[in-house]
Amino acid sequence: MNRVVLRRREAVVEAHDLADGGAPAGVARFAAEELPAFVGDREAAVPVxxxxxxxxxxxxALLAAGVRIERCTDLRLAHAILRRSPFADQALLAADETAAWDELQPVPVAEPALFPPTDPADRLDPVAEHARQQAALAASPRRQGLELLLAAESSGALVAAEMTHTGMPWRADVHEQLLTELLGPRPVAGGRPAGLEWLLRQIREAFAAPGLNPDSPAELLRTLQHAGLPVGDTRSWTLEQVDHPGIPPLLEYKKLSRLLTANGWSWLDSWVRQGRFRATFLPGGVVTGRWASNGGGALSVPTQIRPAAVADEGWCLVVADVAQLEPRVLAGMSADTAMAEAARAKDLYQGMVDAGVVPGRAEAKVGILGAMYGGTRGESGRMMPRLARRYPRAIGLVEEAARAGERGEVVHTLLGRGSPLPTGAWAQREAELGEPAESAGPRDERDRARRAWGRFTRNFVVQGTGAEWALCWLADLRNRLWRLGGTGPLHQRPHLAFFLHDEVVVHAPADLAGAVVEEVRAAAGTAGRLLFGTFPVDFPLDVAVVRSWADAG
Structure with a gap:
């Protein structure tokens, strides 16, 4: 596989060819505007x-010029993983510019252009950084896992850029109609829609508070308490427990107000252009490796507005999500054969019931979620002894991760992504002393902090490995879709349009829907084999072929 390191020096791009082993094999220099042609030609000639x-x-900018690449190494993302991994020798990553690589941030999405006028990345040496990363990988006791993780993370970066480029098909007229039906006509700037004004009148009348502003939590809490309601906050869950005629319109007001703020007319004006919702995704944006988004609320699109996501004429949306991803990942990474047996059912929780582990599906779900998230009280705590007896390897894995976190240690995902070190006085003092610090605050406070960090590390190992499975799914599916679609550019072929942790949305010509479904399932199988080899853990998918995202259920 040829490797070409690209570097910008002012208005000139350098393309450094690397021979096997990473030795320099030549440098090509050309004007920045010639980059798309250079990359396109090399991509078409040999694997790069x-x-x-x-x-x-x-x-x-390459995508804007019609150039799609198959694979890359994203040094910024790889650097972040290696700097935190317990399996990377930090001395091999050390250099004068290491701190600058630590601080490098992705650039905001703008109109595609070749490079901003000033960019801190221009002061960095990608050739040297690539050599340092390769040395760290070569010396790692978990080289194979880390190499897979870095490749998948870099592929995720390509997916994220392509999804922003193609966008999610979005009907602004349908979105407008939904808002009008729910909120009333579009108000003048700064005003409340008629639907909220109508609810506001009911709320003020019910609480005898003619000047109440329910958008102010402090003012709303005072009003509720003045009315004699036993509430300590204004969260919807708290209000749902209260019986008062003003509560139903207040809850409806809060729900519609959230919709207006998060996905109302301003959102439509800002994020939907030329019939596409162009979300900005940030691979590795969360410490576990899950993605984040930058504006647009891409990872929390409410069901109320999903009817506006409509495929183009003659096209369809293929929506797929994996059932109970994290429990299945836990079964695979712990090699717990009994839990994997339950995971062979489409509904893992029902599989646990059928095996006689717990009496009902609700208990199975509460117990497993408690094991992964640290719920040791109530119903979850009551289920833990049963789960530990039946699934000792799976429960043992998360318990050990929790204990390691409580000791202030780093834990890691299956492929080697490391958790951050704990913060707080207890952790800092113990790190300095190398032993438990009795002086780092009151004992009960230290214990609470330790337990909280243990709950984080308990979930880190599972959620992070789930993110790795999803990255491998995306990476393989991306290339499978490309091979399905003939010779046209990206937007004319089946392509990934959206990604939400364990769910993908593919925009595809309707006549290729069946083939896309097959490739979505095949890519899930590949992801499972890449992470867990021949260990028999299944990742069943719910797949729907629809015109509108809302129809996927």
């Missing part, structure tokens, strides 16, 4: 892995 400082700086 493009190595660059950051995908957000290079790939959007």
């Amino acid at each position: 892995r493009w190595v660059w400082d950051d995908t957000t700086r290079w790939y959007p």
Whole structure:
């Protein structure tokens, strides 16, 4: 596999060819505007892995020029993983510019252009950084896992850029109609829609508070308490427990107000252009490796507005999500054969019931979620002894991760992504002393902090490995879809349009829907084999072929 490291020097791009082993094999220099032609020609000639400082700086402009690449190494994302992994020798990553790589951030999405006028990445040496990363990988006792993780993370960066480029098909007229039906006509700037005004009148009348502003939590709480309601906050869950005629309109007001703020007319004006919702995704944006989004609320699109996500004429949306991803990942990474047996059912929780582990599905779900998230009281705590007896390897894995976190240690995912070190006085003092610190605050406070961090590390190992499975799914599916669609550019072929942790949305020509479904399932199988080899853990998918995202259920 040829590797080409791209570097920008003012208005000139350098393309450094690397021979096997990473030795320099030649440098090509050309004007920045010639980059798309250079990359397109090389991509068409031989398999290439493009190595660059950051995908957000290079790939959007290539996509705008009609150039799609198959694989890359994103040095910014790889650097972040290696700097935190317990399996990477930090001395091999050390250099004068290491701190600058630590601080490098993705560039904001703008109109595609070749490079911003000033960019901190231009002061970095990607050739040297790539050599340091390769040395750290070569010396790692978990080299194979880390190499897979870095490749998947870099592929995720390509997916994220492509999804922003193609966008999710979005009907602004349907969105407008939904808002009008729920909220009333679009108000003048700064005003409340008629639907909220109508609810507001009911709320004020019910609480005898003619000047109440329910958008102010402090003012609303005072009003509720003045009315004699036993509430300590204004969260919806708290209000749902209260019996008062003003509560139903207040809850409806809060729900519609959230919709207006998060996905109302301003959202539509800002994020939907030319019939597409162009979300901005940030691979590795969460410490577990899950994605984040930058504006637009891409990872929390409410069901109320999903009817506006409508496929183009003659196209469809293929929506797929994996059932109970994290419990299945826990079964695979712990190699717990009994739990994997339950996971062979489409509903893992029902599989646990059928095996006689717990009496009902609700108990199974509460127990497993408690094991992964640290719920040791109530119904979850009551289920834990049964789960530990039946699934000793799975429960033992998360318990050990929790104990390691309580000791202030780093835990890691299956492929080697490391957790951050704990913060707080207890952790800092114990790190300095190398032993439990009795002086780092009151004992009960220290214990609470330790337990809280243990709950984080307990979930880190599972959620992070789930994110790795999803990255492998995306990476394989991306290339499978490309091979399905003939010779046209990306937007004319089946392509990934959206991704939400364990759910993908593919926009595809309707006549290819069946083939896309097959490839979605095949890619899930590949992801399972990449992470867990021949260990028999299944990842069943719910797949729907629909015109509107809302129809996927």
